[in-house]
Amino acid sequence: MLWGYDGWFWASVVLGALSCVICLVQAARGRAPDDFSQGSVLVLEAFLLVYAVGSVFLPVLGPDPSGSLLEYWGYLLTALLIPAGTFVWSLVERSRWSTLILAAAGPVVAVMVYRMNFIYYYQ
Amino acid sequence: MAEPSRTTLQNRFGRSGPRTGSDRKNSGFGRLLIVVYAVFSLSAGVRSLYQLATEFSVAPLAISLSTISAAIYVLATIALAKSGPGWHRVATVAVVVELVGVLGVGLLSVLEPQLFPKASVWSHFGAGYGYVPLVLPIVGLVWLWLTRPSRRSGRL
Numbered sequence: 001m002l003w004g005y006d007g008w009f010w011a012s013v014v015l016g017a018l019s020c021v022i023c024l025v026q027a028a029r030g031r032a033p034d035d036f037s038q039g040s041v042l043v044l045e046a047f048l049l050v051y052a053v054g055s056v057f058l059p060v061l062g063p064d065p066s067g068s069l070l071e072y073w074g075y076l077l078t079a080l081l082i083p084a085g086t087f088v089w090s091l092v093e094r095s096r097w098s099t100l101i102l103a104a105a106g107p108v109v110a111v112m113v114y115r116m117n118f119i120y121y122y123q
Numbered sequence: 124m125a126e127p128s129r130t131t132l133q134n135r136f137g138r139s140g141p142r143t144g145s146d147r148k149n150s151g152f153g154r155l156l157i158v159v160y161a162v163f164s165l166s167a168g169v170r171s172l173y174q175l176a177t178e179f180s181v182a183p184l185a186i187s188l189s190t191i192s193a194a195i196y197v198l199a200t201i202a203l204a205k206s207g208p209g210w211h212r213v214a215t216v217a218v219v220v221e222l223v224g225v226l227g228v229g230l231l232s233v234l235e236p237q238l239f240p241k242a243s244v245w246s247h248f249g250a251g252y253g254y255v256p257l258v259l260p261i262v263g264l265v266w267l268w269l270t271r272p273s274r275r276s277g278r279l
Binding site: 026031032033034035036038039042068070071074077078081085087089091092093094097101 | 128129130131132133136137138154158161165166169172173176177
């Protein structure tokens with residue numbers, strides 16, 4: 001089933017897993033959010049911005065969406081809020097628990113991109 | 124000993140100086156509660172906006188209730204995150220309304236299922252969200268009670 005998903009999805013899995021591991025390691029070391037953990041969620045945010053631009057061209061260059069484009073963009077806009085929100089949170093809350101919250105961004109982004117793929121190709 | 128962390132991003136974007144605007148309600152466990160409420164605000168809000176835009180005519184009551192519940196989650200999130208006795212009262216009212224809402228809508232969706240052809244956040248006492256919508260206001264009220272402004276133990 002998973003082999004029917006596109007490069008965007010696999011990129012989000014790799015970046016999300018990397019970010020999650022970095023943040024978990026930093027949290028286990030008792031570190032407050034630093035360049036590694038905060039930087040990793042900013043990379044996720046940058047990826048989602050590129051993905052959003054790609055999503056504008058996807059219906060033109062790729063296949064037609066099989067599910068609702070409105071729902072797709074609902075997921076995408078929500079996904080864009082997640083790394084940005086955890087980053088802002090980490091600027092205010094300076095503790096290892098905040099680093100743990102940063103770790104949640106990666107898996108959530110991967111799941112959101114999975115949902116968007118599903119909506120676009122299979123729904 | 125661990126070497127100091129690199130915090131270029133923090134220094135560039137973070138606020139310097141001591142933290143202000145925190146009290147017992149929005150620190151410690153309160154922070155976790157705020158995150159959970161924020162997650163619910165986001166998911167319920169996006170979902171209800173989507174339903175308002177696409178399928179309102181199918182289930183006007185359920186979708187109106189979903190929209191109201193999303194607004195209550197947003198209000199509760201803000202009130203929980205702010206400090207001071209005024210915001211404590213606002214948070215208490217919002218969480219009580221949330222509890223009444225989840226119990227009322229939950230009961231209504233069991234007794235009159237034809238009113239809910241599309242599920243709302245509070246249908247069947249929030250079963251679609253793992254009953255978190257039912258547990259959340261109870262936990263919230265306990266927390267608000269423990270951190271009530273009239274209780275002068277600890278720092279405020």
